[in-house]
Amino acid sequence: MITIALAEDHHVVRQGFKLVLAAEQDFKLVGEAADGLEAVKLVEEKKPAIMLLDLMIPRLHGLEVVRQLRRDHPQTKVIILSMHADEPYVMEALRNGACGYVLKDCTAVDLVQAVRTVAGGRRYLSPALAERALTGYVEHPGASDLDVYETLTNRERLVFQLAAEGKTSAEIAAALFISPRTAETHRANLMRKLSLRSQTDLVRFAIRRGIIAA
Amino acid sequence: MLMVSAGDPIVVMMSHPAKILMVDDNSMVLFAMGHLLRSEGFTVLEAKDGAECLVQARAEQPDLVLLDVMLPDINGVELCRKIKTSPETSHLFVVLLSSIETSPDSQITGLEAGADGYITRPIENRELVARVQAMLRIRLAETALRKAHDDLERRVAGRTEELSRANGALKALSLRMVDVQEAERRFLARELHDEIGQTVTCLKLVLEISLRPENPAQQQSFDEALGLINDLIERVRQLSINLRPQMLDDLGLMTALDWHLKRYQKQTGIAVQFRHTPMPERLEPGLETAIFRIVQEALTNVARHARVKEVTVRVWANAGRAGVQIEEAGAGFDVASVLARRASSGVAGMKERAELLGGEFTLESTPGHGTCLTVELPISENESTSVEAGGGI
Numbered sequence: 158m159i160t161i162a163l164a165e166d167h168h169v170v171r172q173g174f175k176l177v178l179a180a181e182q183d184f185k186l187v188g189e190a191a192d193g194l195e196a197v198k199l200v201e202e203k204k205p206a207i208m209l210l211d212l213m214i215p216r217l218h219g220l221e222v223v224r225q226l227r228r229d230h231p232q233t234k235v236i237i238l239s240m241h242a243d244e245p246y247v248m249e250a251l252r253n254g255a256c257g258y259v260l261k262d263c264t265a266v267d268l269v270q271a272v273r274t275v276a277g278g279r280r281y282l283s284p285a286l287a288e289r290a291l292t293g294y295v296e297h298p299g300a301s302d303l304d305v306y307e308t309l310t311n312r313e314r315l316v317f318q319l320a321a322e323g324k325t326s327a328e329i330a331a332a333l334f335i336s337p338r339t340a341e342t343h344r345a346n347l348m349r350k351l352s353l354r355s356q357t358d359l360v361r362f363a364i365r366r367g368i369i370a371a
Numbered sequence: 372m373l374m375v376s377a378g379d380p381i382v383v384m385m386s387h388p389a390k391i392l393m394v395d396d397n398s399m400v401l402f403a404m405g406h407l408l409r410s411e412g413f414t415v416l417e418a419k420d421g422a423e424c425l426v427q428a429r430a431e432q433p434d435l436v437l438l439d440v441m442l443p444d445i446n447g448v449e450l451c452r453k454i455k456t457s458p459e460t461s462h463l464f465v466v467l468l469s470s471i472e473t474s475p476d477s478q479i480t481g482l483e484a485g486a487d488g489y490i491t492r493p494i495e496n497r498e499l500v501a502r503v504q505a506m507l508r509i510r511l512a513e514t515a516l517r518k519a520h521d522d523l524e525r526r527v528a529g530r531t532e533e534l535s536r537a538n539g540a541l542k543a544l545s546l547r548m549v550d551v552q553e554a555e556r557r558f559l560a561r562e563l564h565d566e567i568g569q570t571v572t573c574l575k576l577v578l579e580i581s582l583r584p585e586n587p588a589q590q591q592s593f594d595e596a597l598g599l600i601n602d603l604i605e606r607v608r609q610l611s612i613n614l615r616p617q618m619l620d621d622l623g624l625m626t627a628l629d630w631h632l633k634r635y636q637k638q639t640g641i642a643v644q645f646r647h648t649p650m651p652e653r654l655e656p657g658l659e660t661a662i663f664r665i666v667q668e669a670l671t672n673v674a675r676h677a678r679v680k681e682v683t684v685r686v687w688a689n690a691g692r693a694g695v696q697i698e699e700a701g702a703g704f705d706v707a708s709v710l711a712r713r714a715s716s717g718v719a720g721m722k723e724r725a726e727l728l729g730g731e732f733t734l735e736s737t738p739g740h741g742t743c744l745t746v747e748l749p750i751s752e753n754e755s756t757s758v759e760a761g762g763g764i
């Protein structure tokens with residue numbers, strides 16, 4: 158016998174899932190919840206083997222519910238029910254401790270399969286997701302490869318070049334046919350972008366980049 | 372009572388008889404001239420020397436000072452200069468009265484000292500009165516003009532203030548409109564996705580478990596029905612995503628951007644290079660939305676107008692600012708003429724969004740050489756006053 162709790166705020170959807178689960182002899186629905194807080198309480202009380210959890214449940218986001226359940230009730234395995242087939246959601250759910258991720262537009266067979274697989278101690282993803290080599294997805298985008306110098310606008314780059322050559326704002330303004338105030342603004346902006354504090358910093362940066370000769 | 376029209380529509384009424392201060396050391400002159408002017412209806416004050424003149428001028432604020440150039444304690448021209456340089460009396464109208472011998476030179480010195488007129492003696496009574504009246508008319512016209520000028524300045528200042536207030540209100544309104552539009556989109560996207568999408572999804576599930584086709588013909592129509600439902604689900608999903616990707620609220624800007632760029636790449640065949648500095652976990656909702664929308668809009672333009680195979684998107688955050696840049700080496704265009712054209716909604720919208728948030732918008736493009744759009748926005752310490760509800764987690 159596999160004990161199951163179902164957390165889903167959408168009434169019609171909940172009825173649909175119950176219908177699917179009821180058809181299986183060895184499934185036992187032990188409780189239902191209509192929001193995230195209820196879902197957590199339900200697990201505390203009933204300690205089901207499986208929690209079928211809607212990702213977009215109100216009051217406490219599904220992702221947060223998984224995080225809490227994994228921390229406080231690791232014996233209950235969570236299967237996410239979601240309308241989102243997008244990888245970032247799937248990855249985020251798995252990272253937070255979900256054992257399965259089932260698309261709501263799955264087939265009935267799919268849902269039943271998910272419950273059995275996860276109850277058996279393995280992970281489960283809807284076929285549509287599993288096919289899409291999830292591993293190819295880059296982990297949370299935190300990798301940094303942007304050189305801030307690249308983000309200077311063309312104008313700022315010209316001003317940078319002239320400033321590195323030791324030109325004053327007035328000379329820069331004259332060279333670029335802009336007002337001294339505008340030149341000053343460009344200069345201040347690019348210094349800020351590049352985190353340069355002084356003219357010396359600026360020249361050193363320019364030399365390091367080969368923008369001017371040492 | 373004197374009424375003067377100074378050639379233009381400004382008409383000034385003097386509310387009291389004109390007040391004239393006569394300054395002369397000769398009491399005979401004072402007596403005779405005083406008599407004459409009083410009989411013409413003027414109020415006449417008298418002073419015998421420079422010191423007395425200054426005291427009266429200050430206290431009485433006469434409409435006209437008739438000043439003899441030869442005084443016992445001070446030269447009339449010098450006195451005139453004193454009157455004209457003291458703030459309490461500088462606005463008084465001063466007319467120098469010559470002694471008998473007066474050269475054109477001394478007239479010039481007098482006028483240079485700031486005198487408003489010069490009357491040479493000897494002079495006939497009738498002429499003196501006429502000259503005095505002429506001077507008063509000038510004086511009145513001048514006063515009227517000054518008043519009109521002051522009024523105008525006050526009105527301009529008032530209008531300027533009104534205008535800047537209206538501008539502020541307009542800006543607040545635009546900001547609010549952007550927020551409301553975004554909130555509305557978020558609501559519609561959710562409604563489509565969660566309500567309609569889920570109901571249809573459920574319909575499919577129920578259909579599946581309750582209908583068991585018994586022959587090939589039934590099986591075929593059953594499969595067709597399922598196909599239609601799947602199409603419908605997909606349509607609703609795309610509609611919702613296009614309105615506003617829920618991911619932006621749930622998983623934050625960087626995840627949503629990364630996902631959007633992949634989707635864009637797949638749909639357009641344009642390769643996207645995504646580069647960014649380390650970013651804070653989350654930015655304020657308003658800021659995340661703005662950056663996402665700008666990238667979306669700019670990339671749409673790239674796909675529609677740039678004719679390129681590759682585009683670079685850069686995102687950074689440093690020194691209290693978040694920046695985004697979209698650059699490609701495509702067709703390019705004349706920025707000035709596009710900005711001048713009222714019809715452009717995409718570029719104008721991005722610019723407005725950036726400026727509403729206190730940021731800078733830079734659009735550089737050269738026909739034949741490509742386009743680079745840069746937006747930098749301040750990251751405010753405290754939460755924005757935006758009506759957006761913020762992310763779910």
Ligand SMILES: Nc1ncnc2c1ncn2[C@@H]1O[C@H](COP(=O)(O)OP(=O)(O)OP(=O)(O)O)[C@@H](O)[C@H]1O
Nearest residue numbers: 672673676677702703704709715716717718719742
């Ligand atoms: N990346 C680009 N490369 C080449 N031309 C561009 C680019 N971006 C904008 N343009 C030019 O600027 C014009 C204005 O762009 P804008 O986004 O304001 O309007 P649009 O794209 O024509 O229409 P929409 O209002 O639907 O965005 C475009 O019609 C196009 O000529």
Ligand SMILES: [Mg+2]
Nearest residue numbers: 671672717718
């Ligand atoms: Mg456009």
